[in-house]
Amino acid sequence: MRILLADDEEELTEPVAAVLKKNNYSVDIVNNGDDAYDYLTGASYDAAILDIMMPGMSGLEVLKKIRAEGSTLPVLLLTAKSEIDDRVEGLDAGADDYLPKPFAMKELLARLRSITRRTAETKEVDLSFGDITLDRKKSVLNGPKGSEELSSKEFQMLEMLMLNHDTFINQDTFMEKIWGLDSDTDDRVVFVYISYVRNKLKAAGSKVTLKTKRGLGYFLKE
Structure with missing residues (x-):
């Protein structure tokens, strides 16, 4: 299963990518929203993990753009914000789930399995x-x-x-x-x-x- 991980915090992307790879995911990493959009429209992924606050387009803007273009890709949003309004905005924009920072790696994996349930069940x-x-x-x-x-x-x-x-x-x-x-x-x-x-x-x-x-x-x- 191939994942796009988009976040500008290197101290987060490196350990997250390591855990994902250990669990048999292939991972591409980008550190800004513009690259995230280019990757999502230029290659095939099974899911995307997008940080809301990134240079260039925000994670929300990337999400809204790919949804407007018809993409049904499972998307998990990451953010340091935890207010209910931010969660609602992300879900209304088409996110499949929302995970505030900091988070446990086990929870990230569980949420990723959840949003890719159909593919994950096939993978079993x-x-x-x-x-x-x-x-x-x-x-x-x-x-x-x-x-x-x-x-x-x-x-x-x-x-x-x-x-x-x-x-x-x-x-x-x-x-x-x-x-x-x-x-x-x-x-x-x-x-x-x-x-x-x-x-x-x-x-x-x-x-x-x-x-x-x-x-x-x-x-x-x-």
Whole structure:
């Protein structure tokens, strides 16, 4: 699941992003409202966390703008303000929930799960392909010879491959969805993790193979 986190407080965005990534979310971070709007209209996200008070457009302005354009993206608003009028204004603008600062990380995760309930419920369902099953709650690959624990990146990559087993996924798509638009990681990291996933499939005793087709990308084959 891919999240946009928009807040100009670096001391907040770094720990929040770390917690989200640990819970198998991909996170893009921006520190002003103008960039938040550009990212939300230029890429695909599963939810957005917007601080109300940001340079450029405020979180409320970004929210109102994307709602006026027809977006139904789940949005959680963050703010240091706790007055009831501010909460009402945010909810009336189309926010799915509202979380005043400071907050506990557990509460943030709970509220994020709540606003993405439909997607989250789908995410609870294990995925199967050929002789393998992906336990999406535990990030574990189950195969004929046993189970293999997956790192966050391995899990996200295999999940994408299993959800889209009838299509090709190219290197750019993996970079965008898993590492994020702002990642300064060399795109060769995709080849490294493809190798890791292949090794996990082999260790689990699976006959499923991760194939490459030049010019098109990667796909799973039974």
